[in-house]
Amino acid sequence: MKNAHRFFTATKQGYTLIELMLIVAIIGILAAVTIPAYQVHVKKEKFAQVVAAGSTARAAVEACAQQLKTVAGCNGGSNGVPADVTGNAGNYVASVSIKDGVVTVVPQEKDGILASDTYVATPTMHGADNPLQWSTADSGCIATALCK
Structure with missing residues (x-):
């Protein structure tokens, strides 16, 4: 009788198809959430x-405003403010311009960043x-949440 019991008990070896499908579904859900966030x-x-x-x-505008006691006149290339840079101003920067203290940086269109994602810093005294x-x-860049 001891030997007959050995033939009737099944040993589990490996995973069932449902278990494997569940694992694949969980990995798919995690990927769908994490990849866009990344x-x-x-x-x-x-x-x-x-x-x-x-x-x-x-920083240059702040020094200019401290000297002039106003942001008017704090333009690119004057009163100690660096000149405006156009053309390839950096790896992701197309141009930097300063007019009456307002700093406008236009990014290059690459790797999902658009030229419309401008960074504009406006000073108030x-x-x-x-x-x-x-x-x-x-x-x-506020609308695309890049500079929040």
Whole structure:
């Protein structure tokens, strides 16, 4: 009787088809959620070069505004503000321009970043001795969440 029991008990070896399909479905769902999030993250990293170019120009505008006590006249190429850069201004930067303290950086169209994703930093002075307050509300990159 001991030997008869051995023939009637089945040993499980491997996974069933349903278990394998469930694993594939879980991996597919995870990929569908994580891949778009990763792509947005990579695009934001690349757009950081555009924001960095704007930060350099903002520092020059702040020095100009401190000297002139106003942002009027803080233009590219005057009053210690670097000249506007057009053409390939960096790996992801097409141009940087400064007009009355407003810094506009236009990105190059590549790797999912569009020229319409501009970074615009607008200064506001609250008195001659107060630091500038910067706003990026007019930026095209707000709609695509690249500069939030």
